[in-house]
Amino acid sequence: MSITNYAAFKSMLRYPNERLRFNKDFQNGSTALGPHFDSLWTRAGSPAGVGATPGAAAVPSRTIAGALAQRNGGANPLRLIGAKLAAELTPTNSVADGGILVIADRLSHQGGLDATLTTEQTTNLPTAALTRYTTGAGVMAALEVYTLIGVTNTTATIKYTNQAGTANQVSPAASIGASGLRAVGTFVVMPLASGDSGVRSVASVTLAASTGTVGNFGVTLFRPLLAIPLQLRYRTQICNPFEGLGGFLPEILDDTCLMMFVMARNNDVTGVLDVGSLHFSEDR
Amino acid sequence: MANILNISDLLTRLTGGNNGNPQAMWWTKQARVAGAAAQATVSGRWTDLWQYEGNPAHGAVPAAFTATSNATNGALKQASPGSGREQWLVGGVAAPSQAGLLLLYDRLMHKGGLDGTSVASQTVQGGGDAITRYTDGVGNEIWIYISTAIGATLRNLTVTYDDQDGNTGITTVVQIGGTGLNEAQRLISVPLASGDYGVRKVTSVQLDVSTGTAGDFAVILAHPLALIPCQQGAVGEVANWLTGDPAGGIKVQSGACIVPAIFPNGTTAPDLFLGLQLVEA
Numbered sequence: 386m387s388i389t390n391y392a393a394f395k396s397m398l399r400y401p402n403e404r405l406r407f408n409k410d411f412q413n414g415s416t417a418l419g420p421h422f423d424s425l426w427t428r429a430g431s432p433a434g435v436g437a438t439p440g441a442a443a444v445p446s447r448t449i450a451g452a453l454a455q456r457n458g459g460a461n462p463l464r465l466i467g468a469k470l471a472a473e474l475t476p477t478n479s480v481a482d483g484g485i486l487v488i489a490d491r492l493s494h495q496g497g498l499d500a501t502l503t504t505e506q507t508t509n510l511p512t513a514a515l516t517r518y519t520t521g522a523g524v525m526a527a528l529e530v531y532t533l534i535g536v537t538n539t540t541a542t543i544k545y546t547n548q549a550g551t552a553n554q555v556s557p558a559a560s561i562g563a564s565g566l567r568a569v570g571t572f573v574v575m576p577l578a579s580g581d582s583g584v585r586s587v588a589s590v591t592l593a594a595s596t597g598t599v600g601n602f603g604v605t606l607f608r609p610l611l612a613i614p615l616q617l618r619y620r621t622q623i624c625n626p627f628e629g630l631g632g633f634l635p636e637i638l639d640d641t642c643l644m645m646f647v648m649a650r651n652n653d654v655t656g657v658l659d660v661g662s663l664h665f666s667e668d669r
Numbered sequence: 670m671a672n673i674l675n676i677s678d679l680l681t682r683l684t685g686g687n688n689g690n691p692q693a694m695w696w697t698k699q700a701r702v703a704g705a706a707a708q709a710t711v712s713g714r715w716t717d718l719w720q721y722e723g724n725p726a727h728g729a730v731p732a733a734f735t736a737t738s739n740a741t742n743g744a745l746k747q748a749s750p751g752s753g754r755e756q757w758l759v760g761g762v763a764a765p766s767q768a769g770l771l772l773l774y775d776r777l778m779h780k781g782g783l784d785g786t787s788v789a790s791q792t793v794q795g796g797g798d799a800i801t802r803y804t805d806g807v808g809n810e811i812w813i814y815i816s817t818a819i820g821a822t823l824r825n826l827t828v829t830y831d832d833q834d835g836n837t838g839i840t841t842v843v844q845i846g847g848t849g850l851n852e853a854q855r856l857i858s859v860p861l862a863s864g865d866y867g868v869r870k871v872t873s874v875q876l877d878v879s880t881g882t883a884g885d886f887a888v889i890l891a892h893p894l895a896l897i898p899c900q901q902g903a904v905g906e907v908a909n910w911l912t913g914d915p916a917g918g919i920k921v922q923s924g925a926c927i928v929p930a931i932f933p934n935g936t937t938a939p940d941l942f943l944g945l946q947l948v949e950a
Contacts, residue, residue: 387686390677420941421766450843464684485764485905485942523695525724557722558704574697576722579729583745608696612762612944614905627680631760631909632946634683648764648942650903668684 386401386461388634397466397666398625406661407432410640411647423566423574424529424605424646426451426491436644439603440532442495442513445642452491453643458667462607463637465611467664468624484649485614488663489607490637491644492517492524493586496603500534500562501595505544511606512587517638525619528561528590529605530571538563542591543575543604545622548583562596572605572646601624605646609634615647637665672754673950679759679911682948684739688754689886692947694747697765698929700938701765707938708818708853710767710931715856717930718941719743719776719891728928729779729818730919731887737926745927750949756925757918760946761908763897767939770932771897771906775925777802777809779785780871781887783820784844786879794873806869811859812889813845814940815852820881823847824843826863827875828859828888833867854938856889856930871900894927895919902935905942921947 388394409430411423426436427432435452448454457463457522465488495509516666527543540558547554557576560566566573587604611633626633637643673679683690698721700707719728720743728743739747750756763771777800780793784939803809810827824846831837843859844850850857861868871888897908910919921927931939 387682387684387689391675391680392677395679462684483901483904485762485903487942505844525695525697534889557727559699559701559703559722574724576697576699576701576810576937577724577726578740579726584723584724609944610693612764612905612942614762614764614907616746617704617902620811627683628912629909630762630907632679632683632691632948633762633944634680635690636684648766650901 388399388668393669394627395634397669400464401664401666403665405453405455405665406662407453409433409645422574422646422648423570424572424644426529426644427531427569437618438601439494439496442511442526444493444513444516445491447547447640447642449642451644453663454666455637455641455643461667463665465635465637465668466626466665466666468613469662470613470622483660484647486613486615486647487609487643488646489646490517490607490608491605491642493606494603496601498590498602500592500598500600500602502637503592503594505591507589507601510656512604513587515606517641521583523606524583524585524606526576526584527605528573528576530569530600530602532596532601533569534567534600534602535562535595536567537595537597538566539592539594539596544589545587546579546585549587550585551611554578554581558593567596575621591608674860680949682744688751688949690751690850690949691719692747694945694947696723696725696745696941696943698941700940702735702854709936710933711849712933712935712940714849715930715932716854717856719928720854727933728923730738730885731779731814734778734780734794736778736799736801738924739857739926741926743928745814746785747927747947749923751906752950754921756921756947756949758895758921758945759948760899762944764903764905764942765931765939766903767931767937768899768902768934771899772893772932773895774928774930775802775894776890776928777890779887779889781816781885783874783886785838785882785884785886788876788879790873792873792876799870801892802805802924804868804869809868810891810893811868812891813817813843813857813859814887814889815855815884816887817885818853819851819864819884820846820879820880821851822881823850825877828871830868831870831924833869835869839865845886847850851880894921932939
């Protein structure tokens, strides 16, 4: 089913099936954000709680710790149709506010990779088979840091199966390690080999050099659903994706494990993301 | 928009009804090209993100003439609209890590392998080389793309083209080479001759003097689609083409090869996170 008409949409806005209130800390201890992506999976907050560091390859459930645990749709598709945000990003440089918040479907994850090994790593890999977006089209892979890795900058590649089912594709290298790319939550979205536009699974990860610290990092497969600009701190943003974000009305498939990651403008940011609510409604 | 009756119909199409086939396309790009850091940007000079690695994946160095499409590696790879329907870009959100003006354009063709030291006439589009979209030429622009750095000396490049009225052998001059106009990934806009506002074909280019380094440059024929001002690096900006500027959606021709470029406000090659919403009618 699709949204019937504007009156039905207004009804969805006014009487959503669920208003999910939560908050999340941006900062994890003394770990600062930067002008790169940071996953909020392991950040404190409620009701999601702190997401556990994954070990063996798994498909995270809708209600696992760290996920937002929204309801499933009923007879009709469920959509994310609104958000009320009050993001307090507090940079050391008071003029360098802002960023972008991405809400995504966390499709598959694993951990236990070693940031000092330069051999091909297959620990807890391949990633668990996708249960949504199963062709892999539009699915992205990221390297996510769960325990601080080393101060030496290096690059990583992944070996993966692409959206057409072709195995053993090797990605271009992406930077990891060193300042800005080593802290817990670092979320390095991997580029793909020429011609590719999605990932079905990741079979291995290879570092070009040791970062200097074993740490713990893993592969996360995800699909972006919505991106919300974060403007100045202390200002509440009320976001209607249809009218305010140019028509994005993402369907939230059943059992979607909703996660968030953020890119902050400044490179030394503390703060809290205090979301009034995320609003979900079934098509009417 | 063709066949979108009203806002209710639009809502229905954006949620899959009435053959709307909505596509929410997401694009991440990192500031790396061919396994190494991308060339630093120059404030006030266009940089094309064609070769920037990401998901969907990067484009190759332009070589032989190619009438590019949504199947060309480096394009957004959106699905073409169904038979008898049109496709519209209705919204977007962009966050480049470097502030600047983000341009989305339809790359109609490219021809590379051009030599920055040759003063001979270098063929761009031969007799049978034709674009497949915006064939009347109206609104099409000529760009010079530097794949591999050319020389440090500013030179005049004469570009010969067919204009929007089908007049052939029109010439114009653009300067390439030298700081800001010779680096890899640089995109240089070619002005048109007086009275012209479009291009059907670019037949050849010719340098007056060598730039000093052969490098590799290409000619692109492009049709601009949309601009997203990104006033602060790493801060998301929204483009609402339903009710914003321009209003009513931006038509995307079937097979469009959508590519981003940036007019940066700094010298740090940008990463990019981009989301675009398409719908059919």
